[in-house]
Amino acid sequence: MAIAKYKFTDSWFYEKAVKDIVPLNLAKEYAEKNGIMIKGDRGIIGSIAAISYNPEEITYELITYRPEEEWSKNKREIDFNSVVNFENKYFPKVFENVDYIKKYLLISPHGHDPILYGIRGIDADILIKGLDEIKTKDSIDMAMIFKTNQATDSHITHKNYFYQTTEIVGKVLMVKIIEGGDVIINVNNESVLVYKETGELNLASKYLRKGDIIRVIGAVKPSIKFGKIIEAERIEILELNDKILRNPRCPKCNSSSESLGKNKGFRCKKCGYKFYGEKIIEKVPRELTTGIYQSRYYRHLTRPIYLDLIRNQTFNEDQISSILNKLVNYKN
Template identity: 50%
Template sequence: MEIIIGVDDHDSTKAGCTTHFSVLLMRELAKRGFEIKEIPKLVRLNPNLPWKTRGNASVSFSIEVTEDTDIILKIKEIIENLSYKYVTEISKGFEMNRKPGYALAKTNDLIGVKDDIERFYEMALSDVVTTDLAKRFAKNRNIVVGGDRGIIGSIASMGFHGDYSFELLTYRIKDNWDKERILDKNSVIGADIKLFPKVSSNYDYFKDVPLILSHGTDPVLYGLRGTTPYVLLEEMNLVKAYEAIDFFMLFKTNQMTDAHIRRTGINFYQTTKIEFKVSSIKVLEGGHVIINGYDSPVVVYKETRELNSMSKILKNGDVIEVIGSVKPSYNNTKIVEAERIRVISLNDMREEVPTCPKCGKKMESIGKNKGYKCRRCKTFSKEKDNIKIKRDLSLEVYQSSLYRHLTKPIFLELQHIDLRVEKDVMDKILSEILEKDISIKLG
């Protein structure tokens, strides 16, 4: 019999990480004889929520158990005990108002409600979901939940479906959590060059800094993102860090898949997709750009770099499609924060005061809406001339260089991996973790 488990909200600003906790939980279950059936799923949720956790990610995985009438209660007890120890001893989450949660269910019980759970996942990706709604949802579908707000992500992770990529996370020895992370940046560049385009988000060549390093006092050393398990294992061997790794884990994830734009809307904290004709552009002090023409202003922040640069040369009459997040502004109005812009058509004409066909001089206006006249030749023109101009934009997609977790890089080609390959990789990684004397003792 198979049981699926989801966990969320086990991190805090002080320490801890939900993925870190999930690996310790898998290790504890494996030590007790339960078989881990798959690579765990790392599921990023709605990136627009102001109260989201640092990575806004939940984790789910499946285990094989022997048939037992009390098996759900036994697994529930293991999760609760380990969760409480982790949040009190490691992440100090309760001190930081974190509200961890978990969910579990027999896989067979979920077959009939598969569509419901997938819709819940999509809702958690794109909208605001309350804890009460999640509890009612679970109760009506034989899903056992515990804890608080974390049950939302826990249930959502069970419904993960669609395109996927992989992330390999390495974890630090506990004594190093408050120390600076240092690695050989040339090794990161070398790995990026060798393995591109199967890997992404390794290095910021503009700022000349690695992007793979985590920050703060959480237990993650670095994270590698790519399209297959084996390319990430190869990359890990190429990256040189100046500290020992406690353990690592590979995750199957919705990162870099554009999952958040599958279901769009126009309400606060939703991702939206809008098409409109540009009426005007305003460049603010500091470099941010306001694009007008839609019901709500579109903001393109300076930090988006290439996207910000292209937005400055849009003009009245251009037709664009914007993907971005709907956020509240002053007086409860809305703004759209752009993360991607597709240029549909360009206004490549410019109106100019007409030229006299006889003498070649510019005509003069004879009054508002009254036309133009050459003072010398007395020739008349009712309208301005339309002059074709060259534009420094193409009919293509422009994207922020600062990727969100879910944003799919334009160059990335996602792959589908045989489940037997995934299981083989997972078994090898877990075997290594079980054999190691790791720095965290919770069980």
């Protein structure tokens, strides 16, 4: 545990903790240098990061706590439909509280601890309403609202070191579907791995082709097979390569032709007529559109697509709520 003697304004430690690896000895040295009192060895890094948290963007989480005599209970009795109705009513100002694909709640732990549930959102006043609208047979001893960095993308860095979450922009050089369904993409000679478990992101990655321009966000990890990989959690397609070069049609019989080599012209495959001409640029339909594709399951720091769209004002809340309604009624 760490306790600061004064209001802490240095955000360096938080930035390092959220984007990098912090050794325990560095945290202790930093605490001593900055007048932070520490006790024991557990929770020091997270505590110092928390008190040096000075964010540009925040979200909120309402956490409810059980009475101490109920901490030994594993099971929480929270009404599933009340959480669905709460999120459906206030989405996207509350979010990521229900897995609509697998049909289970994301708000409660399963161990012997004080927490009953925690609900996430961007409006603290709405989260407070959850105390009345979310139904549970469990007792609530108290509740607190925390400022958090959840869903803010604060973990992303432009560096490309192991165990950091990086962002790269580049041209697709190769796409290969690996046995089992994972996809490996070569982007500017970087190996990007899109796991089958990422759902829609994995499906979209299979339709990428050489020449597409994409932005990739993902964790940099070591790989025995590939050396270094980026485990994609989001891919933004900036530009689609929807044009191909074709040989010209034969001017005599309009059949397809084959190239005779560089600057040597073409020969008709049907009648054998040789001629000179230019390659023809044709636009081909693609199974993808430009935009953001994100993993179905992602880290709690990752900003969901709909919050990004609201921030950039490319979608309004009514449009996004209609997306949620489709999820609520989705039949897997």
